[in-house]
Amino acid sequence: MNSNKYQPVIGLEVHVELKTKSKMFCSCKAEYFGQKPNINTCPVCLGLPGALPVPNKKAIEWCIMIGFALNCQVSNFSKFDRKNYFYPDLPKGYQISQYDEPFCINGSIKLSNNKSVGIRRVHMEEDTGKLIHQENSTLIDFNRSGVPLVEIVTEPDFESVEEVVEYLKKLQQIVRYLGVSDADMEKGNMRLEPNISLRENTTNTTNKQILPIYKVEVKNINSFRFVEKAIEYEIKRQSGILNQGKNPIQETRGWDENKQKTVSQRIKEEAQDYRYFPEPDIPPLRFINSQISNLKSQMPELPTDKLIRFQKEYQLSKYDAEILTREKETADYFEESVRIGKLQKVSPKQIANILINKKVDFKNILPAKLIKGIVFSIKIDFVDKSKLRKIIQNVLLKNQKAVNDYKNGKIQAIGFLIGKVKQHFPKGDTNQIKSTLEKHLKT
Ligand code: ADP
Ligand code: MG
Ligand code: ZN
Secondary structure, three states, X not given: OOHHHEEEEEXXXXXXXXXXXXXXXOOOEOOOOOOOOOOOOOOOOOOOOOOOOOOOHHHHHHHHHHHHHOOOEEOOEEXXXXXXXXXXXXXXXEEEEOOOOOOEEEEEEEOOOOOEEEEEEEEEEEOOOEEEEOOOOEEEEHHHOOOEEEEEEEOOOEOOHHHHHHHHHHHHHHHHHHOOOOOOOOOOOEEEEEEEEEEEOOOOHHHHHOOOOOOEEEEOEOOHHHHHHHHHHHHHHHHHHHHOOOOOOOEXXXXXXXXXXXXXXXXXXXXXXXXXXXXXXXXXXXXXXXXXXXXXXOOOOOHHHHHHHHHHHHOOOHHHHHHHHOOHHHHHHHHHXXXXXXXXXXXXXXXXXXXXXXXXXXXXOOHHHHHHHHHOOOOOXXXXXXXXXXXXXXXXXXXXXXXXXXXXXXXXXXXXXHHHHHOOOOOEOHHHHHHHHHHHHHO
């Protein structure tokens, strides 16, 4: 079988949960991770009769900021709609979402191969409750019901798994930079739905504009790795069907990590099945231009711009700048260190080298201390965190008496343990060693 016979056509729908203090349409706390079930609830997010939703201004602003970051047009007119369907985690029997007038449309984002991926829309909606399946029953936790959710929909522009993963990482980095979501995949802050189809591989460009007549949507994936596997699996499965001269059916599937395959969930519903209609309890929203431009002026510097600026301003290689700007916290730490270092004639490059080559523990070593360490070059050995952990485990194991003394209240015993650890890190920072030791001793 010729694997290049078909060209993948992939579009992505990504849900990002916002980290606002309160929920989307009520004043309940939006934080639900690790909370006691059903404590952050009220008549609105429980869907009780007569309760009225009030949109969360911050969430809307953040949704629009995501739109800006993806080069979208922000609409002057927008509204909410009801998407009707029944499921036990949806107490109202409908989800408040946006149908034909989303906040943001027509964006794009550039990939490293210079390809521009179209962003079709960025809209605002609310999360559902959580079903907890037990042996013979299912429980429902409504703490998550009504948590602000932004959906970002691309055009079907991706042609490979690599492009998809690069886009997802970029998107995750952007929402983190904006500070609007932790985008923690494991916690379900970011959920992925690839739509996949295959077209005959051709150099004919007009043929490239025609979409396959079907698509398969894989729902609710919570890991980049699983997205990769689901897409790869679908490419194989669909090729097999096409090779038999048949067309894959349009359907929704799910990724089964145990079976390492996608499984059919339902034959795809159409938009009309949801009987979308304008949300009657929330008036349409109008933004005047100054409101939109005001929001735009509040946009922080985004990863791509920071990457370019770091290279120019600090004379760093693209490689170094890329590492330093990957996370905003690292970039900020670097810049703060550069500011302090300037007075002491420590160059940005020196600082970059240390941050990149030694795993500096940002939480325990403030920029000022880092610079001091560089200036006096002997004082601080920037202890590699994972190496430190290993050595501490070893020291604790071999010095049970001191450990027991400490645990029995003789806290001076820690001095002995610090000494043992320091044998491995003669110039190590005592505070860092001490605080890491304390953490280990608590467990
Ligand atoms: P639906 O209304 O079923 O949700 P949309 O047309 O709104 O479908 O598209 C949803 C997602 O599917 C978008 O990300 C879009 O880019 C993608 N998509 C549309 N057609 C195809 C196709 N033939 N193959 C792969 N993805 C597609
Ligand atoms: Mg869809
Ligand atoms: Zn509520």
